[in-house]
Structures are given as structure tokens and as C-alpha cells.
Amino acid sequence: MKGKMGRMMVMVVVMSCMLRAAVTELCNPQDKQALLQIKKEFGNPTTLASWLPTTDCCNRTWQGVLCDTDTKTYRVNDLDLSDLNLPKPQPIPPSIGNLPYLNILSLTRTPNLVGPIPSTLTKLTKLHYLYISHTNVTGNIPDFFSQIKTLVTLDFSYNNLSGKLPPSISSLPNLVGITFDGNRISGPIPDSYGSFSNLFTSMTISRNRLSGKIPATLANLNLSFVDLSRNMLEGDASVFFGAKKNTQKINLAKNSLAFDLGKVGLSKNLEGLDLRNNHIYGTLPQGLTALKFLHRLNVSFNNLCGEIPQGGNLQRFDESSYVHNKCLCGSPLPPCKP
Template identity: 60%
Template sequence: MQFSSCMSLVLLILTTHLFIPSLAEQCNPYDKNTLLQIKKELGNPTKLSSWNPTTDCCDNWYGVSCDYNTWLYRVIHLGLDNLDLPQPVQIPPSVTNLPFLLCLSLDNNPNLVGTILPTIANLTNLEYFFLSHTSISGEIPNTLSKNKRLIDLDFSNSKLTGPLPATLPSLPVISGIIFDGNKLTGTIPESYGSFPNSFTVLSLSHNRLSGKIPASLAKLNLLFVELEGNMLEGDASVFFGSKKSTFKILLGNNSFSFDIGKVGLSEDLRALDLSNNKIYGSLPESLIKLKYLHELNVSNNNLCGQIPQGGKMKRFDKSSYANNKCLCGSPLQGCKA
């Protein structure tokens, strides 16, 4: 699971700009000087060769777009993805000097090192912040809770450590967090049950999280739940419910233990992975009513009883059910009378 980068937003704005006549340089001189400083702090990467001080930063500078809807022409999107940085550098400190920035993306820069700047909190207009596939390390700063307009955070596949920030639910319009593929530790905070109604994506897979799932998370109506590959335990039934709109629940490779036969299933469910846990009970008959189910893996648990027959269930082979206590029925051996 990954949010779109700033680049798609940049392309949309640049396309719109084609129909706006250019009479003079539109780039705000303060923003232009800041961008040139950012280029210097990144080691002058070749991909930023279009950032020429003699040209307009609002006109075809790589990854840059400006607000053309007002006379200000301030930089609002900065998509510095895939820069092929020649040597390790940190997040440019000068990036926090772009006060109108809505979207900041630094994806796919393995030579981007250091920590997430606490001064990102100074970007009070920031809505989208993407840092996936980098070498950024250290803790996720609690100061992000000061960016009250944040909608999406994607810090996946980096080297982040430490606990999940308990203050993130205070963000009033946050829609999701994607922190997969890091080295985050500790428990999922109790406060995560207090995310706003806009929150639909909880993606924390392949970290080192432990402990039980807070019961407060039952209040969330999530579209995507991805927690596989951690050390979590106990009852994860809080993510299920027939009245929820959940598309995907991935809980594999943890130590969850609960009765799967007692949970309700979202009619929108497309993917369910419960493999390699300690889940027990019988599979719910409501599985056969799911119109969109295309991924199912309940292998290596303590499940018993007959596998529901019909609907989309016929598409799954033995590997979806292997190594359970006493599951039976097609595609496994028949149930004893």
C-alpha cells in the first residue's frame, strides 16, 4: 500500500499552466533562493540541472510546481523522487523555508540519510509527506502532530526506529499512515482508536511491533489494515465487522489468537491473510457471500471445522488452508461423518 507521490500533482498543475500566458518570471524570489539552497544541500544532483538561477522556477524546474491561482506564485509542490544522489545527504534543512508547501516527496532516494527534521512542523500548510525507500533513520518525531493539515504520511521501507508517535490521532484530517518496512518497536498506542473519521489506512507491516491490539481500535472503520510480519499478539478481531467497509486485512506472521468464527466480515473484503498465527475456531460461512474476495490465506493456525463451500471460495487451493488443527472439506480431505 502506497500513496501517490507529489509528482502526479505536479504534472496536473504543469498541464494547467500550459494555458496560462507567461509575461515575466513568476517564481517568488524568496522561494527561488530557497530552492537553489536545497539543490546545494543535496549536493547538486544531475537530475536538478533544470534548476538554473537564470530561469523561472515555476517553469519546468524538475519536481517543482507553483500556485497559479493567485498572484503569489509560491512553490506548493516539491517532488524530489529518484534523484540518484551521488553521495549520502540529509533532508535539506532549507526545505522548511517553503511556507506554502502542500506536498513534499523524497521517495526512492537510498542515499538520503539522517533523521526526519523536527522543523518540518514549520510547514503549517503541508498536506502530503512521502519518504519511502530511503535510508532515513531515527524516530518519527512527535512534532508532526503540529502539522494540522496533514492528510497522508508514507515513510515506508526506510530505517526508522523507536515507537509509534502517540500524538498522530490529533491530526484532524489525517487519512492514513504507511510505515511498513522499518524497525519500529513498542506497542500500538491506545490513542490510535481516536483517529478522526477520515482515517482509513493503517499500514505498519514488517516492523518489530509487539504487544496487544488496543480495544479502542474497534471504533475505526478502516479500508486497509496491514500489520503482517510483526510480533503482535492477542485479539485482533477489532478490525472485523459486517458494518465496516474494509477492503484488506493482512495480519500474517504474528501471534494473534482469537475465534475467527465469531467475527463479522465486511461485504467489500477483497484480501484476508491470517497465516502463521494462533487463530482458532471455524471459518465463517459469510466468506461465501463475498463478491470481491481474491486473496485468502489462513494457513498455519489452529482452525477446525468444514471449509465453507461456494462463492469465491472455489478459487483457493490447499495452500490457503494448510497446517491447521482440523480443517476439512474441499480442497482438503473430506470431513469425517
């Protein structure tokens, strides 16, 4: 009898503890259910072993999960699914779309992440920052991202994405930067990309298969960082230059661009300029000598002529920055002929 009473007391204590835990748990039940479904769709990787149905997803013990403690809503607003050891190739779980308060979503450094980007992400109407990088995700960059008006940053670098750049994302009112490096994106840069209302941080689409001419509309942009290197772009890229712009770095290396470099204006904030391996002609702008922050310059393998300006930070660059041009001369190259 005493043994039976003891067992009953233990059960009462256990149930009391479970009830107390349920009452004090901060994690929203719908969010918790969505997270556990995501874990299941991923094949229950050991990286997510801390995601247990018996614990609170908002107590900072769930790997990569953060809840909104500022507003005391305790909805999941930051999900970092990076470095997952997926047991086999898996697509992005559609259940991620069932976390409606997400502000930041990171899916990075997971080679076993495959397949297209699911349309359920359009349900994330509060999403500001989306990072899907260093995976084997395939397919196009979907047009449906234009529906998430809150987006500030899109980073899809180093995946296996293909197809063309979606023109529609230029309608996003808050987007400040796009990073699509290291994919297999082809075709031209859309004319509409000159109508980004807020794109001032970066446009980096290097190491892809972009072709055609750079739209003249891109002159409307005032970008801090431009990297379109290692593509097959042609024609005039002077649209990225301007004395009134705040540009810090321009990398257009290894394309087929051709324009008169001597006629471009230079941002006083310019730190890096890489134009190697193009068909750029004209002279080097005298304004290069006035740039206080310039620490990287490479104009080699072009059709430039004339004397290299002397002064300022230009003296720090050796001949490798200037070699293999049509008739560029002066220190550190051989002297110009009289």
C-alpha cells in the same frame, strides 16, 4: 569607435532582456532562494541541474517543482525530490522548511538520503501529503508531526526508522492514512490510535518489530486497508472486523495473534484476507461465501477447525489457502471425518 558602440549596444540588449525576465518571472524570490539552498545542501546533484538561478522556477522546467497556478499566487506547492543521484550520503535539507506553501512533499527512492527527519518541516503549515520512502533515513518518527494539522497522508515506508510509534499523531484532525511499512519500528501500537477522527483509508505498518497486544480502541476505526503483517503482535485482532465496516483488505499474517475467527463479522466489501502463520482458532465464518469481491484468502498455519464453507468465491482457492490447521477439513482439503 564603432566596435565600442557595438559592444555597448549588446550590453544594453542583454541588460534589457535580463530586466524583462526579472519583471515577468512568476517564481517567488523567497521560494527560489530556498530551492537553490536545498540544491546546495544536497551537494548540487545532476538530477537538479535544471534548477538555475537565471530561470523561472514556475515555468515547469525545474525538475520536480510545481507552483500554484490555480490561485495565481505562484508559490511552490508541490516538490518531488525522488530518484536523486546524490553525490554522497546527505540528510534531508533543513531549508525545505522555507517553502511555506508546500502542499505535497515527496522524498522517495533515494538510498543516499540519510539522517533524521528535520524539525524544520513543522514550518510547513499547509502540508497535506508527505512521502518519505525507500531511503535510508533514520531515527524515530518525530512527535512534532502532530503540529502540522493539515496533514492528510503520512507515508514513511521502507526506510531505516526505529523507535516507537508516536502516540501524538492521533490528534491530527485530517489524517486519513498512515503507511509505515518496512522499517524497524518496535513496541506496541498506542491506545490513542483508536481515537483518530478521520483515519478511514489505511493503517499499514507491516514488516516492522511491533509487539504486544492490539489495542481494543482500534475497534473504533473503519479502515479500508489494514496491514500489520510480519510483526510480533499478540492477542485479539477481531477489532478490525465488522459487518458494518467498509474494510476491503486485512493482512495480519506472520504474527502471534489468537482469536476466534468464527465469531467475527465480515465487511461486504472484503476483497482480501491474509491471516496465515498465527494462532487463530475457531471455524471459518459462513459469511465468507457471501462475499462477492473476495479474490484472496489465506488462513493457513493456524489452529482452525471445522468444515470449510462451500459456495461463493471460496471455490477459487486451493488447499494452500487452508493447510496446516488444527482440524480444518472439507474441499479442497480432505473430507471431514464422520
